[in-house]
Amino acid sequence: MADIERHTIAVLVDNEPGILARVVGLFSGRGYNIDSLTVAEVDRSNSLSRITVVTSGTPMIIEQIKAQLSRVVPVRKVQDLTDEGPFVERELVLIKMVGKGEARIESLRLADVFRARVVDSTTESFVFEITGSSEKLNAFIGLMEPLGLVEISRTGAVAIARGTSHF
Amino acid sequence: MSAEPISGADIVIKALVDQGVDVVFGYPGGAVLPIYDSLFKQNSLRHVLVRQEGGAVHAAEGYARSTGKVGVVLVTSGPGATNAVTGLTDALMDSVPVICLTGQVPTHLIGNDAFQEADTTGITRPCTKHNYLVRDVNELARVMHEAFYIARSGRPGPVVIDLPKDVLFALGRYAGPEDIQHKSYRPQTRPDPARVEEALKLIAKAERPLVYGGGGIINSGPEACARFAEFVRLIDAPCTLTLMGLGALPASDPHFLGMVGMHGTYEANWAMHDCDVMIAVGSRFDDRVTGRLNAFSPNSKKIHVDIDPSSINKNVRVDVPLVGDCGETLAMLIAGWAEAAPRRADGRAKWWACIEEWRGRDCLRYDRGRKDIIKPQYALERLYALTHEHDPFITTEVGQHQMWAAQFFKFEKPFHWMTSGGLGTMGYGLPAAVGVQVAHPGALVIDIAGEASILMNIQEMSTICQYRLPVKAFILNNQYMGMVRQWQELLHGGRYSESYTAALPDFVKLAEAFGANGRRVTDPAELDDAIRYMIETPGAVILDVAVDEFENCFPMIPSGAAHNEMLLGPEDEARKPVSEEGMVLV
Numbered sequence: 244m245a246d247i248e249r250h251t252i253a254v255l256v257d258n259e260p261g262i263l264a265r266v267v268g269l270f271s272g273r274g275y276n277i278d279s280l281t282v283a284e285v286d287r288s289n290s291l292s293r294i295t296v297v298t299s300g301t302p303m304i305i306e307q308i309k310a311q312l313s314r315v316v317p318v319r320k321v322q323d324l325t326d327e328g329p330f331v332e333r334e335l336v337l338i339k340m341v342g343k344g345e346a347r348i349e350s351l352r353l354a355d356v357f358r359a360r361v362v363d364s365t366t367e368s369f370v371f372e373i374t375g376s377s378e379k380l381n382a383f384i385g386l387m388e389p390l391g392l393v394e395i396s397r398t399g400a401v402a403i404a405r406g407t408s409h410f
Numbered sequence: 411m412s413a414e415p416i417s418g419a420d421i422v423i424k425a426l427v428d429q430g431v432d433v434v435f436g437y438p439g440g441a442v443l444p445i446y447d448s449l450f451k452q453n454s455l456r457h458v459l460v461r462q463e464g465g466a467v468h469a470a471e472g473y474a475r476s477t478g479k480v481g482v483v484l485v486t487s488g489p490g491a492t493n494a495v496t497g498l499t500d501a502l503m504d505s506v507p508v509i510c511l512t513g514q515v516p517t518h519l520i521g522n523d524a525f526q527e528a529d530t531t532g533i534t535r536p537c538t539k540h541n542y543l544v545r546d547v548n549e550l551a552r553v554m555h556e557a558f559y560i561a562r563s564g565r566p567g568p569v570v571i572d573l574p575k576d577v578l579f580a581l582g583r584y585a586g587p588e589d590i591q592h593k594s595y596r597p598q599t600r601p602d603p604a605r606v607e608e609a610l611k612l613i614a615k616a617e618r619p620l621v622y623g624g625g626g627i628i629n630s631g632p633e634a635c636a637r638f639a640e641f642v643r644l645i646d647a648p649c650t651l652t653l654m655g656l657g658a659l660p661a662s663d664p665h666f667l668g669m670v671g672m673h674g675t676y677e678a679n680w681a682m683h684d685c686d687v688m689i690a691v692g693s694r695f696d697d698r699v700t701g702r703l704n705a706f707s708p709n710s711k712k713i714h715v716d717i718d719p720s721s722i723n724k725n726v727r728v729d730v731p732l733v734g735d736c737g738e739t740l741a742m743l744i745a746g747w748a749e750a751a752p753r754r755a756d757g758r759a760k761w762w763a764c765i766e767e768w769r770g771r772d773c774l775r776y777d778r779g780r781k782d783i784i785k786p787q788y789a790l791e792r793l794y795a796l797t798h799e800h801d802p803f804i805t806t807e808v809g810q811h812q813m814w815a816a817q818f819f820k821f822e823k824p825f826h827w828m829t830s831g832g833l834g835t836m837g838y839g840l841p842a843a844v845g846v847q848v849a850h851p852g853a854l855v856i857d858i859a860g861e862a863s864i865l866m867n868i869q870e871m872s873t874i875c876q877y878r879l880p881v882k883a884f885i886l887n888n889q890y891m892g893m894v895r896q897w898q899e900l901l902h903g904g905r906y907s908e909s910y911t912a913a914l915p916d917f918v919k920l921a922e923a924f925g926a927n928g929r930r931v932t933d934p935a936e937l938d939d940a941i942r943y944m945i946e947t948p949g950a951v952i953l954d955v956a957v958d959e960f961e962n963c964f965p966m967i968p969s970g971a972a973h974n975e976m977l978l979g980p981e982d983e984a985r986k987p988v989s990e991e992g993m994v995l996v
Binding site (some may be wrong): 257260261264265268272303306307310311313314316317319 | 531532535536539540541543560592593594595718719720722723724727
């Protein structure tokens with residue numbers, strides 16, 4: 244069995260009804276993995292959306308995933324960011340902490356170290372917002388867990404190539 | 411743009427006519443009544459009323475595969491659409507261009523579980539090349555023309571257009587096909603010339619080349635088929651074809667080795683195993699062709715011509731991918747051959763000697779001596795002998811009879827062989843024959859059937875009789891689901907769980923009940939006479955041929971085995987039990 248690789252793939256699609264279902268259905272129907280998936284409109288005048296999907300599989304499967312994605316009629320472009328050179332990958336997380344006393348203070352201190360922002364606060368809770376690579380966010384979440392972490396909301400990764408190259 | 415707004419239903423009809431459609435296969439219902447009303451008021455389009463929507467899609471497939479044109483289906487919402495799903499999946503798997511218009515409840519009721527509502531675009535998303543739900547009548551003309559373009563371009567496939575009833579009543583503007591262009595879908599039809607050169611070098615150096623052609627050649631058109639034959643002769647390589655590719659090279663051509671794959675010939679499969687350069691053209695390395703993947707043609711360099719990039723490296727790693735249309739790619743290969751061709755004259759005598767030796771195994775032999783019972787192979791040999799001069803169109807159902815038909819019927823031309831390859835849909839053949847006969851009214855159209863398969867869509871006999879279609883159903887009746895029984899023998903100790911049909915109808919009476927003609931034959935001595943009766947009778951005929959109940963289909967590559975491990979007959983079966991990994995494969 245060949246090695247499993249993790250790839251971040253950007254897909255530019257016509258923003259039409261059912262396009263997300265088409266892409267997600269393709270992954271489930273053919274048994275591919277979705278580690279994370281994000282989608283939003285990026286070009287209103289041309290009605291284009293960008294899907295960023297993080298997936299894993301053998302090199303042959305990754306190649307298939309890209310070919311299958313390209314075959315979907317409303318798909319304009321498929322870019323394998325992992326293959327095509329350096330890229331920036333970011334994710335945003337909202338974390339809810341509940342508690343009082345020393346743990347609460349400690350969570351605030353750590354948040355400062357990680358450059359997380361407080362976006363909501365009561366006397367017994369915080370909501371932190373933090374942006375970064377998935378690894379950084381995982382590290383932050385790991386530290387917060389014993390300090391009263393009760394809820395997490397993550398966006399999944401968005402990514403873009405470094406340098407002058409673009410879609 | 412037409413000046414006056416017209417109804418959505420009229421836009422549908424106008425678009426169909428402008429796309430060159432002459433016939434629609436369908437079944438009416440509440441949600442599509444406006445389209446049926448528009449149909450009623452015009453004379454350019456014919457409608458063929460099937461007896462179940464599944465039959466309509468197979469009929470459209472038969473029409474498309476025998477003409478190279480897009481087949482059109484019209485069904486109502488809910489059950490009309492869900493009944494079409496099997497046919498759509500079939501068309502997707504075999505790359506058949508079909509447009510399926512489905513009715514839908516009015517837009518304000520969508521999502522309300524209204525009467526005869528189904529999430530048609532949701533249900534058909536994975537079984538179509540593309541689908542649309544039209545919510546605005548002014549989008550309708552564009553969607554119709556785009557759908558035709560998508561269905562027939564690149565790798566062809568089915569497209570569903572879901573039409574809410576209020577959109578069909580609403581007034582909107584019509585635009586002709588010349589005004590419509592899809593905003594982004596442009597399949598690549600011309601391969602990279604550098605890759606073509608690479609391929610030519612490989613072919614020129616090959617000592618044991620093999621051409622492996624598939625249905626993509628036929629989809630590419632008659633010209634592509636002619637180029638394919640030219641190419642095979644030019645490079646003087648043996649050639650095998652897949653089930654879907656039969657007819658792409660005339661079967662009488664000395665380069666032809668017969669069909670490849672699970673029930674392909676000994677010579678084709680051994681050539682595939684032992685070749686040093688494989689040239690795959692419009693074929694997709696399907697599991698029925700490759701056998702055990704890690705033993706598949708281990709020593710060959712592989713060139714793969716396919717218009718669908720996702721076919722490349724899907725199952726088998728290839729060395730030279732040529733992404734493009736078969737016809738265009740073959741033209742480039744032919745043009746480049748003069749320069750690339752080897753200068754030596756010794757040719758490939760050794761390779762051809764090998765092939766002659768394999769041919770000498772006579773892998774399609776069967777017990778020809780039986781005078782008491784009709785062997786299914788004999789029935790097909792006689793059918794071929796007595797009909798081939800009529801240039802017949804053959805459709806099949808799915809199972810043993812289908813494989814025997816592929817082995818024993820020799821196809822000299824493309825577009826004459828309609829079978830369900832990818833999906834393996836029992837019940838395909840009879841409705842497909844409806845579509846073929848509608849497209850070719852004067853032709854001899856024969857559904858080579860099994861008694862179990864034909865019962866899955868036997869209601870289409872009623873369609874056949876309504877339109878006086880002289881379709882011939884040639885049933886190889888062994889009273890078993892023969893292929894199921896064969897696998898039960900191979901894998902399950904001969905326990906015939908539910909594979910015997912205990913209460914078959916009297917097919918002669920059944921034919922007569924529909925208004926057709928029927929005859930049953932049990933004696934080999936009377937077979938020729940019965941076949942002549944079938945051909946010469948002007949209308950539809952069911953010929954019920956009682957064949958040896960226990961005959962099995964050979965040669966066979968059992969699941970999980972390699973090409974050079976094929977079974978030539980029952981005597982091999984006992985010696986080579988199926989592996990455990992093979993058991994779980996289908």
